[in-house]
Amino acid sequence: MIKILRNWCEGLVIAVIISIIIEMLIPDENNKKYIKVVIGIYIIFSTINPILDLINYDINFENYINIDTVQSSSSVKDYADSIRKVYINGLENDIKLEITNLGYKVNNINILFDKDYTNVEKIELEILGKNEKINNIEPVIIGKEELKDESYEDIEKILIEKYAIKKENIIIK
Numbered sequence: 001m002i003k004i005l006r007n008w009c010e011g012l013v014i015a016v017i018i019s020i021i022i023e024m025l026i027p028d029e030n031n032k033k034y035i036k037v038v039i040g041i042y043i044i045f046s047t048i049n050p051i052l053d054l055i056n057y058d059i060n061f062e063n064y065i066n067i068d069t070v071q072s073s074s075s076v077k078d079y080a081d082s083i084r085k086v087y088i089n090g091l092e093n094d095i096k097l098e099i100t101n102l103g104y105k106v107n108n109i110n111i112l113f114d115k116d117y118t119n120v121e122k123i124e125l126e127i128l129g130k131n132e133k134i135n136n137i138e139p140v141i142i143g144k145e146e147l148k149d150e151s152y153e154d155i156e157k158i159l160i161e162k163y164a165i166k167k168e169n170i171i172i173k
Contacts (some may be wrong), residue, residue, distance in 0.1 A: 008050035015046035084117055095123070098158050103130050120163050124171045127152065 108126040
């Protein structure tokens with residue numbers, strides 16, 4: 001770049017010196033006006049020509065950057081995959097937050113999408129149980145164990161309303 005600027009300055013100085021010499025050699029006649037106009041155009045052209053060359057100049061960055069150290073960019077597919085992963089993680093975190101706000105403890109979430117990742121086809125949840133407050137400790141019955149069949153209707157309701165998924169596509173373990 002400095003070399004280009006130096007050549008431009010040298011060309012401009014040479015154009016001015018040549019125009020001064022030509023003006024001194026021309027006698028004072030009627031044609032001197034026209035010759036000065038031509039000299040002025042020559043100086044303007046000498047000034048603008050390097051700028052026009054820079055506009056059309058193909059800059060080769062290989063001279064400035066070591067290409068070996070620059071890694072090639074990933075393909076569009078890699079970007080799409082990373083965007084999908086961010087989308088899925090965000091959706092999983094959102095569902096975990098919703099369920100945690102209801103008082104349940106979530107162990108695992110598996111979300112299945114259609115091939116375009118536009119609709120949620122199935123949500124599989126592994127719930128460890130409801131976070132009970134210490135004040136609500138139920139008495140333990142020894143000898144007879146009663147199994148509670150927990151209903152997760154509140155979780156299903158939120159998932160149906162917020163994510164527009166059918167009830168039969170929600171699996172809670």
